[in-house]
Amino acid sequence: MTIQWFPGHMLETEKQLKKAISKVDAVLEILDARLPHASANPFVNKICTGKFRIKVLNKTDLADPEQTALWLKYFETKQVPAIAICGTQKSDANAVLKYCVNHTDRNRARKLKVMVLGIPNTGKSTILNTLAGKKIAKTGNEPAITRQQQRTSLNNNIDMYDTPGILWPVIAPRQRAYILAASGAISDTAIDYTDIAFFTAALLIERYPDLLMGRFPFLETLPTDELTLIEKIGTARGHLKKGGHVNLHKASEVLIRELRSGKIGKISFETPKDIENDETFKD
Numbered sequence: 408m409t410i411q412w413f414p415g416h417m418l419e420t421e422k423q424l425k426k427a428i429s430k431v432d433a434v435l436e437i438l439d440a441r442l443p444h445a446s447a448n449p450f451v452n453k454i455c456t457g458k459f460r461i462k463v464l465n466k467t468d469l470a471d472p473e474q475t476a477l478w479l480k481y482f483e484t485k486q487v488p489a490i491a492i493c494g495t496q497k498s499d500a501n502a503v504l505k506y507c508v509n510h511t512d513r514n515r516a517r518k519l520k521v522m523v524l525g526i527p528n529t530g531k532s533t534i535l536n537t538l539a540g541k542k543i544a545k546t547g548n549e550p551a552i553t554r555q556q557q558r559t560s561l562n563n564n565i566d567m568y569d570t571p572g573i574l575w576p577v578i579a580p581r582q583r584a585y586i587l588a589a590s591g592a593i594s595d596t597a598i599d600y601t602d603i604a605f606f607t608a609a610l611l612i613e614r615y616p617d618l619l620m621g622r623f624p625f626l627e628t629l630p631t632d633e634l635t636l637i638e639k640i641g642t643a644r645g646h647l648k649k650g651g652h653v654n655l656h657k658a659s660e661v662l663i664r665e666l667r668s669g670k671i672g673k674i675s676f677e678t679p680k681d682i683e684n685d686e687t688f689k690d
């Protein structure tokens with residue numbers, strides 16, 4: 408299965424970005440710390456050749472800290488500059504800017520131009536707002552909130568460029584599409600909601616059984632399969648159809664909502680080991 412997801416405005420965005428990137432000093436590639444590989448747009452590699460770039464693993468408050476540490480080590484061994492932050496924390500966002508100031512070659516008399524780039528919903532506009540200390544850009548927990556490039560002058564002689572999230576035309580393999588969908592980077596209408604929940608349920612049962620049992624104590628024992636987990640959540644939350652059958656769509660919504668909000672706990676969707684050992688994760 409491949410996911411065809413490429414709204415018209417993204418093609419336009421690509422064209423504009425290529426031009427705009429040539430004019431900035433540094434690119435912050437904003438990734439989701441829960442999925443640092445799946446959330447990396449291969450297109451960014453292509454358009455940023457020769458440009459100073461740092462991978463920013465954002466939303467560390469939602470990710471498994473153990474895995475985030477492993478990802479940073481992974482990027483270090485590949486000699487790829489990377490930093491992990493919580494985009495709503497001023498000190499974290501400032502650390503990223505400081506890194507850019509210290510590592511870019513330029514005439515210090517003029518403003519440093521920094522662009523945030525990445526797939527939808529990774530927190531680009533949030534980081535800009537945090538740095539500015541006020542709500543300059545619209546943000547929201549769904550993809551494609553920002554529709555246009557926007558320049559903001561910060562106090563410290565830095566110009567920040569916010570950009571719309573960009574995805575690539577065909578997302579494959581299936582595992583990657585599910586990871587992106589579970590994180591909220593792809594519109595909830597692009598993939599069947601229950602499919603995303605089944606993927607999520609399998610991940611939680613296999614990798615985070617304790618968090619799952621902690622959040623849903625009514626489970627009593629760890630469900631052996633995804634359907635049992637989703638049905639038990641549906642039953643406990645009263646999402647039943649006529650005849651007492653569980654409304655799987657509603658139960659799926661509960662699981663995904665709780666996962667995305669962090670209520671289940673700090674969860675990572677992929678590990679460096681996954682992409683080294685599993686060919687399906689490779690680009």
Ligand SMILES: Nc1nc2c(ncn2[C@@H]2O[C@H](COP(=O)(O)OP(=O)(O)OP(=O)(O)O)[C@@H](O)[C@H]2O)c(=O)[nH]1
Pocket residue numbers: 465466467468469492493494495526527528529530531532533534545546547548549550551552553554570571572573
């Ligand atoms: N928990 C948590 N949520 C965050 C963080 N950064 C951003 N968010 C949330 O993630 C959602 C997406 O944030 P945006 O800043 O709109 O993301 P974006 O990358 O600009 O998205 P597009 O404009 O659609 O490309 C919002 O609900 C933010 O509040 C973070 O570090 N931690």
Ligand SMILES: [Mg+2]
Pocket residue numbers: 531532533544545546552553570571572
């Ligand atoms: Mg935005």
